[in-house]
Amino acid sequence: MKLRSYIIALSIIVALVLQIVPMPLTVDKFRPDWVLLVLSYWALALPNRVNVGVAFFIGIVLDVLMGTSLGVHSFALCVNVFVLAANYQRLRNYSIWQQSVIIGTLSALYHLLVFWLQHLQTDVNFLFNYLWPVLPSMLMWPWVFALLRKVRRQFRIT
Template identity: 55%
Template structure:
């Protein structure tokens, strides 16, 4: 029963991340919003790759597509690619310090945004703007606190 309960707590954290992703914000601040859903998926993929995997990332990316109103499958594909890289290297990433992980998450977020741009450019003709990468910086800055919060959450509720 504990395993199912742990899965419920994981899904609850993913739901909160989706809510943070679509929460209304002023236009000036919206540009800097971290990619909450992707960061939470990456944490759980790194911490528990047997429970949260590429399929979970795909479903959460698809839900992000639906909630944000982008072309269906764009976020799903980008979430899946980044989650695959984290899942394959989760043992190495776990051994890094939180600061090193934040830098690595910055690379993963940059890859995610470049994949999003490339797919959006191919499908709808969007042009690249440097401001498109602000969430990479904010995601790197948020990672240590998000890591600490989710790790504490995982240990408190004994999620395995």
């Protein structure tokens, strides 16, 4: 098989590694949502290949890697990918900065869903620190978008 068959999977694996790589505690709360960013790009670019089913599976993998209850990240990723896949034709026409604001909103939704599910399970209290990754995710979107678009075009992934 050619490498191009595995590009989507490789980009998701890289995002999973970036999501769990150890960082100092002062910087860790500002870690962008790498998995959400990569899944968002592929859901916008190729909604027929990266859909809610892929988000569910990757969410389960993320739950195992992060040590959370199974289904927490999976549900949050599924909701976000569903919103993107349902509106991909409209969202593709927005400028990169408008898409960045939408990704920031979806990142906030992601973190609020994860908090809500963890609150139902363990009675965790809400801290504003849960929403710190929203801003870095918004700022990283243009670079993630440009990089993955270049990869998609270079390998002619359809």
